[in-house]
Amino acid sequence: MTETLKPDNAAQLREAILWAVDSATPLELMGAGSKRRLGKPVQAEMRLSTAGLDGILFYEPEELVLSARAGTSLAVIEQALAEKRQMLAFEPPDYGALLGAAPGQASLGGVIAANLSGSRRFRAGAARDHLLGFQAVNGRGELIKSGGRVMKNVSGYDLCKLMAGSYGTLAALSELTVKVLPVPEVTAALVIDDISPDDAVRAMNLAAGSAADIGGACWLPEAVAERAALGRPAGEGGPALVIRLEGFAPSVASRLQSLAALLGAAGPARTLKDEAARALWAEINHVTLLSAGPGRVLWCLSLPPASGAEVAGALAALPDHELMLDQAGGLIWLSLPEGGNDQAETVRAALAPCGGHAALIAAPASLRSTVPVFHPQPQPLRALSRRVKESFDPHRILNPGRMYGGV
């Protein structure tokens, strides 16, 4: 069995990486390990977990800032924030169930390293937009930092952006400082039943481009809508469009009205309030509505939102598919039976007319090692990405190959 090193502090983390450099031992980097099955499998003789780097360093609600060691459990952080009625506005989704791990395991470092964000992404930004500063050990075994603890955080290159979404291929994060925001006073969801994908995308465009300031918009085809907590009798209602509104009570009430008027042509609308709206959104955000698990794979496509219906239409040709549109049409979740490179090419070809990228989020290791998990990059971008990798990890010991060959 592969050994796992679990340093307790940044000094030990450094020591471990220096050893790996000296002995040319590639490391598989992880936080709590909840997303080990995301990305290409890493061929490494040793694992390095930052789960031992635990604890909130400071939390100042009035400054909207929290700092924690990378291994701190996300659940612990969310609990501390909830006590002050604050939250991570990028809504980190929990892919535990999708990836065959227990839910609730994620660490802050892992969420940031994978740049995971939820349904509010198009309005509130991604994890990358909320990372203010970090400390990490690069592949030379050096402790580095960038950013700060203030909202306008950057002097020099914004390395926070590079860290977010680098899947541990550049440096092992040890400390993170993130921006936090108030929890909305109320949450509501407007539901329009029986709506085609074309009408739904038109409605989402209209809503997202309106002053209603929506905080989520999602289209569920009939089979998926059947499983969702939409508060309707089984077997009735067809495909559903749901739009989330959040904020102060008088504001949400007023926006619900104007939004329903704006979307009048799309069909009669009904409203889910508070707990009902939040429960529905948890299902959407954590992607628990699509078939996953043995025999199935899950793709995630990012695309220009107005093209949502067109791309969904192209993907509908794939046998035994299930999908849903999130982020006002800008994100498609797609569940398919296990397939190989042909499937990857078909999925990615659907994006060719409009642009965007597709990642294979959940799949068995055998597939993830043969199919390009992340969208292939053209030259000279590919070469540049390699040079960026090299600038942090010249010996290629940190999660080699997890994102791309050479990266």
Next chain:
Amino acid sequence: MPAPHQDVLARRAEIVRQLSRIVPAGVIDSEAGMRPYESDGLTAYRQLPLVVVLPETRDQVQRILAYCHQEKIRVVPRGAGTSLSGGALPLEDGVLLSMAKFNRVLEIDYDNRCAVVQPGVTNLAISHAVDAEGFYYAPDPSSQIACTIGGNVAENAGGVHCLKYGLTTNNLLGLEVVLITGEVIRLGGKHLDSEGYDLLGLMTGSEGLLGVVTEICVRILRKPETARAVLLGFQTSRAGGETVAAIIADGIIPGGMEMMDRPAIRAAEDFVHADYPLDVEALLIVELDGPAAEVDYLLEKVEHIARDHGADYVRVSRSEDERQLFWAGRKAAFPAVGRISPDYYCMDGTIPRRRLPDVLAGMQEMSEHYQLGLANVFHAGDGNLHPLILYDTNKPGDLDKAEAFGADILKLCVEVGGVLTGEHGVGVEKRDLMPEMFNETDLAQQGAVKCAFDPDNLLNPGKMLPELARCGELRGMHVRGGKLPFPDIPRF
């Protein structure tokens, strides 16, 4: 600045000839013609460039950079030249690459809520282009009428609405970039998030050191239904600061939250006649935006909080004109201060908000020590301070004193947990202060990133980063042979 390459200076005529081949009607090499380019918004620094070139197409930019790369000639990109940190300061042996002719809005895509523009388009022109349909581009630097979106990307420009709507980096979807080799990369597009490393995020705020931006896709937003502002006057800056904290602690994120101190209030009032109160130590402008129901509800809350914290002046805008007038004073604060002092030096530090009273007190002491006046405007929502140091170039020693004063302020910002720059960039101005914030290893990592893009250090050298290690030297620094047993690290 880096010592000029004598061989490049000696080849000037040949370089001018080659550039003229690439851009036949777009090369300026006369001293008089180059004079307007000798400095940017940081006018204390001046230098004539080797030559100015104004390309009009991406192809020309590619050929210029490829040529400079091959001939090892330095290049300084320039937008409108409003940088306050000397980011666009020319180099004696450097080609000044003006992007001014890239001034077209290429596409407006309302369905996808974005606009594709060339880098020389001004910030305000983007909002104007989409205004009729009820949209706008959110980041609004006070210089928005003049500064270019390319310059905004390079400096990660902000404005008065950052707390709620973010800086430039939070409002970009895609970039087209020409690397120093002349190669073109496209980052992002009309979709969100990148497929690999977030190089779009890295490019933003990179101050022209990593590549030349030739096309930008920005997010546009629907204008809020209503916006109203309230002026709040306090007898101490501490009371003003505490009000800001209390508003945020109450779960309110205002569209804008700006603070001015007494000298800044007076200067702005004399200039713009916004009817600001003159008998307060601190004036806060809080703007709420959204549906009318929300704005009314929150205005009441804010007013309440302010009174609880000692506001003795409260005035809510009653019309759009009045709201604009509230802002006109704030947005004209720099030129207004320019009227009361022969020269001013604008600083740009960021601090944790709650340290404001300490920092203001510290700056007051410095002002007495250096015998130079000071006016303060403050993006209170996000902790970004703009102290304006008043001095007179014609008084011997004044400029040196102003610079020393400025450096002391920034050191204080870092000391209390802030950073050297909020939105104006490091440039030449703060380059040598970077070690106040970062140690050698941090800076070496920054240098290594530069090497990944521009190993010969040709793009805007001498800005942002102190002396760089040579790129080849960054590899294999720590290989020490023998194995480390790491006995203390738990393993499983």
